[in-house]
Amino acid sequence: MPDGFLDVHGRPRRIVATIRERHRAVQELRATGRSLRGISRDLDLDYYSVRRYARTANVDELLVKVTQRRTKLDDYKPYIYQRFTEGCHNARQLFREVRDQGFPGERTTVSRYVRLLREGMVTTPPLPALPKPRRAPRWILTHPERLRPDEAVGTKEIRAACPEHDATVDHVRTFAGLMHEHHGEGLPAWIARVDQEALPHLGQFANGLLHDLDAVTTGLSSPWSSGEVEGQVTRVKLLKRAGYGRAELDLLRTRILLRT
Known part of the structure; x- marks a missing residue:
């Protein structure tokens, strides 16, 4: 078991x-x-x-x-295991050490894990704790040069541990390059490369782009966007809601035209 x-x-x-x-x-x-x-x-x-x-x-x-849900101790298990194999079997001492490293849990949590070590129920070094589900996507979507050193190391580790994740990072960063450099003409080739990989979610996104490929290609190629229009629409909606029940169309029109 x-x-x-x-x-x-x-x-x-x-x-x-x-x-x-x-x-x-x-x-x-x-x-x-x-x-x-x-x-x-x-x-x-x-x-x-x-x-x-x-x-x-x-x-x-x-x-x-x-x-196998994550616990507060997961990030500190490799350190405790190493200290235990070095000869430190005092749960109180180990708790003080991981607490100084930022462990937010109780001493009893550390004591239970040390008890497992003493009884030989943990016989292999624990694997490095996986990043939280929301953290890994943020690492992928962040420009590599803007990652902190610990985030860069974490990204490297999960890429090495999972070939599918490694391929996903490459494809996402390539797509980000197409957007940043306005190279919409490279989109069909990108979709073809993603199609060759067994990455269901990314493949679904890539295939969805084919339904309106011309518009997406134009959007990636041009420096212009609908951002200004969307901003004006949001402003008009805000003015309309602020005057709800107190202003007629003439006053609303005046506020829209005169408001800077």
């Missing part, structure tokens, strides 16, 4: 047993033809939870999502 399925005493975690039991019950009722809402009432479970159990054939997929 994977480490994430066990508690600090080496016993199966209660949530693991609960998920297994609920998944078994939902699958059995579903096999009898019971509707999802009926199962929800029978088991006193949220409808969307029942739907998730019904759609997932392998319960381990659910368990991995639940048991």
